[in-house]
Amino acid sequence: MKNVTMADVAEHAKTSKSTVSQYLNKRYEYMSENTRKRIEAAIEELNYHPNSVARSLKQKATYTVGVIVANILHSFSTHIIRTLETEFNKQGFHTIICNADDDPEKERNYIEMLLAKQVDGLIIFPTGENLDLYEQMKDRDFPIVFMDRKVDAQAIDTIMLDNHKAAELAVDRLTAGNYRKISIITTSVIRNISPRIERIEGYRQALQKYSLPVREDYIKTADAEHLQDVLRELFEMDAPPEAILAANDIVLVEVLKYIKEKNLSIPDDVAVIGIDEVPFAAFFTPPITVVEQPKIEMANLAAELLLKKINGQKEGGSPTVHRMQPNLIDRHSC
Amino acid sequence: MKNVTMADVAEHAKTSKSTVSQYLNKRYEYMSENTRKRIEAAIEELNYHPNSVARSLKQKATYTVGVIVANILHSFSTHIIRTLETEFNKQGFHTIICNADDDPEKERNYIEMLLAKQVDGLIIFPTGENLDLYEQMKDRDFPIVFMDRKVDAQAIDTIMLDNHKAAELAVDRLTAGNYRKISIITTSVIRNISPRIERIEGYRQALQKYSLPVREDYIKTADAEHLQDVLRELFEMDAPPEAILAANDIVLVEVLKYIKEKNLSIPDDVAVIGIDEVPFAAFFTPPITVVEQPKIEMANLAAELLLKKINGQKEGGSPTVHRMQPNLIDRHSC
DNA sequence: TTTGTTTGGTAAACCGATTTAGTAAAGTAT
DNA sequence: ATACTTTACTAAATCGGTTTACCAAACAAA
Numbered sequence A, B: 001m002k003n004v005t006m007a008d009v010a011e012h013a014k015t016s017k018s019t020v021s022q023y024l025n026k027r028y029e030y031m032s033e034n035t036r037k038r039i040e041a042a043i044e045e046l047n048y049h050p051n052s053v054a055r056s057l058k059q060k061a062t063y064t065v066g067v068i069v070a071n072i073l074h075s076f077s078t079h080i081i082r083t084l085e086t087e088f089n090k091q092g093f094h095t096i097i098c099n100a101d102d103d104p105e106k107e108r109n110y111i112e113m114l115l116a117k118q119v120d121g122l123i124i125f126p127t128g129e130n131l132d133l134y135e136q137m138k139d140r141d142f143p144i145v146f147m148d149r150k151v152d153a154q155a156i157d158t159i160m161l162d163n164h165k166a167a168e169l170a171v172d173r174l175t176a177g178n179y180r181k182i183s184i185i186t187t188s189v190i191r192n193i194s195p196r197i198e199r200i201e202g203y204r205q206a207l208q209k210y211s212l213p214v215r216e217d218y219i220k221t222a223d224a225e226h227l228q229d230v231l232r233e234l235f236e237m238d239a240p241p242e243a244i245l246a247a248n249d250i251v252l253v254e255v256l257k258y259i260k261e262k263n264l265s266i267p268d269d270v271a272v273i274g275i276d277e278v279p280f281a282a283f284f285t286p287p288i289t290v291v292e293q294p295k296i297e298m299a300n301l302a303a304e305l306l307l308k309k310i311n312g313q314k315e316g317g318s319p320t321v322h323r324m325q326p327n328l329i330d331r332h333s334c
Numbered sequence C: 001t002t003t004g005t006t007t008g009g010t011a012a013a014c015c016g017a018t019t020t021a022g023t024a025a026a027g028t029a030t
Numbered sequence D: 001a002t003a004c005t006t007t008a009c010t011a012a013a014t015c016g017g018t019t020t021a022c023c024a025a026a027c028a029a030a
Helices: A006-012 A017-024 A033-046 A052-059 A075-090 A104-116 A131-139 A163-176 A194-209 A224-235 A249-261 A295-310 B006-012 B017-024 B033-046 B052-059 B075-090 B104-116 B131-139 B163-176 B194-209 B224-235 B249-261 B295-310
Strands: A064-069 A094-099 A121-124 A144-147 A158-161 A182-187 A219-222 A243-246 A271-275 A289-292 A321-324 A327-329 B064-069 B094-099 B121-124 B144-147 B158-161 B182-187 B219-222 B243-246 B271-275 B289-292 B321-324 B327-329
Touching (some): A006 A017, A006 A033, A075 A295, A094 B094, A104 A121, A104 A131, A131 A144, A144 A295, A163 A289, A163 A327, A182 A194, A182 A224, A194 A219, A224 A249, B006 B033, B094 B104, B104 B121, B131 B144, B144 B295, B163 B243, B163 B271, B182 B249, B224 B249, B243 B249, B249 B271
Parallel strands (some): A144 A158, A158 A321, A243 A271, B064 B094, B144 B158, B158 B321, B182 B243, B243 B271, B271 B289
Antiparallel strands (some): B289 B327
16 A cells, blocks of 8 residues: 655645645645645545655754663663653654663664764763764764763763762761761772762762771672672671662662671661662661652753753853752661 | 765765765675775765665665553563663664553554654554554554553454463462452553453452452552552451452552551561562562563564564464463562 | 677666745735 | 735755666677
8 A cells, every 4th residue: 555645645635745735834824725625635535644754854853862871770760761751752852762781882873873863862871982972973063961970071061960969968877877887889880980980989078077987898899790799798898887878779779689688687787878769768678768869850951951952042151060969868777 | 064965975986876875785796896995985084974864765664663651660661661672773673662651642642653753663552542543553564563451452463461370370379378368459440451451350260269259349440649548448448358469560569668658567467469570579578479471571572573574574374462471489478 | 790798887766745936816006 | 007915826956865777888709
């Protein structure tokens, strides 16, 4: 069955393609009532649906944005995606979601594919390795917003948690509970992923604020698959930590797994605090205290900034890192 | 800065668009080594990237598939999405993910938008309300696979859990633990969403298998927001249930919230079993017994079926409902 | 020498919209 | 009656690729 095109509609309605196009774009001033009705009828009768690929080619706009998350397994990413999608959809934009799996090569492929597909803008949780690509896009003034992580070499609008503050909030809470031997665990820090670095920095500074010693062997980083090993090391130390700051939700899950397995009790044997809210924190036994990111605001701001760029509004100032404030949800794990 | 097109490359390489196109499609037999090198150099020098919108228009293929999930909040959906995206990406396809939020109107819009965008195929978790659209696509032989839910009126390939079996497995486990007053709770059943209906049916049949009475007041359905009310009702009954079968992950979360709030103990005060695996089940206190869906297999099968249709392979038989087998993960909540 | 084949290439149509420039006919102003 | 507007419409160019049909030159075969 042949596809119905605008030419078919025009023929059927005894008018020209141009007029049908005007009709579709609701510029009714350019035609008589009679013509309009004939077009309406023809569209109905032929069950015509415009081809937006053709439209995009001519208009040089696809009304589609790309989102490349570094790792879709973080519940933070999932929530951001959901809000972004809803927001873009409201504004008539489609969203293509890609998962770079923390692999710079995959990220490169996705960026190239999305650009070839002529997306109108990009939101990226950058791996930080594809500087040349970031640079190119910036030079072209291609609409782009970074999320969650900053890339030092690039002056690109970026939305990030105030990670120093987040770690500080956690340490504040822990010291208030009289824990002094505090460990921080985060996922791998090769490639200097900025939020992880910053959370460790924030932790160090907060300890210093309380004149607590910073013990390097309390600072642990590892891939998700090796976190159990790291935890074992930690608890086999002469002076194991009294409290653990899980620097993201993946770490928190591994920490709780380990604790369950070793039959330790929270907070008596170890106190636990996490950065990133997770769905089970509220009804866990005990409920887990957590520092949450303002996900909705972050996603909304990202969408807003990107749409502004797409609509060609010259940005007020130069590219900024927008720092969002974390929030402590105090429960009973410390 | 003007965009670089194939014409620019041709000019720069002193050849024709046709030859450049052949080059891009790796049909090197049609040109001399010398020409090939010149094209290569020109592409490099101009930093040319082909426009896939133009290509799609001519080829009538976008190498993009759409996925419309009914509700992205189910962890099941998230996992399916992840696997689908990975799988399609392997095969050179992009994935556009949309969330219908269980709203048939949103679903309709998404289907229409994705078709206008000329996606090559569609995977839908159908709301079940847009029969006319489903029908149209089927009539056109448009590649489409249903996931998780079936639509009775439509003969469209569908991938579903064996929901009767899933509920039966849960009841088996509960009766083995000597629980006899078993309640099932599921999210709203208006619009006859098939997996929910089937799980309730499976529950009834399983009770009958054990000659246990089927009490209608133990069968509860409600929107996520009203589940707490439903739980209150349930536990304020004269004979409250000894065990709860949470028919999906959203219900499970609400059940555990309620239990925590009321300070009930699992499994002594109430036993709990869920359908759908969740990340915290393994290290919850107590670890939650759960019937899991073979998500990976389901997503892989869906991708495989869809790609076959897209590649025009005539399907062996008529459209089928593919029933996948659930699996009990026995832990300590019953 | 003539014919056939291979090699290396190009011009132009095409995909299905949008948009610009132009025009015929009718209406209005002077 | 003439000039100017407005109304209603269309032809054709365009977006950036792909593909088909065709061709000239070089070479081989008869």
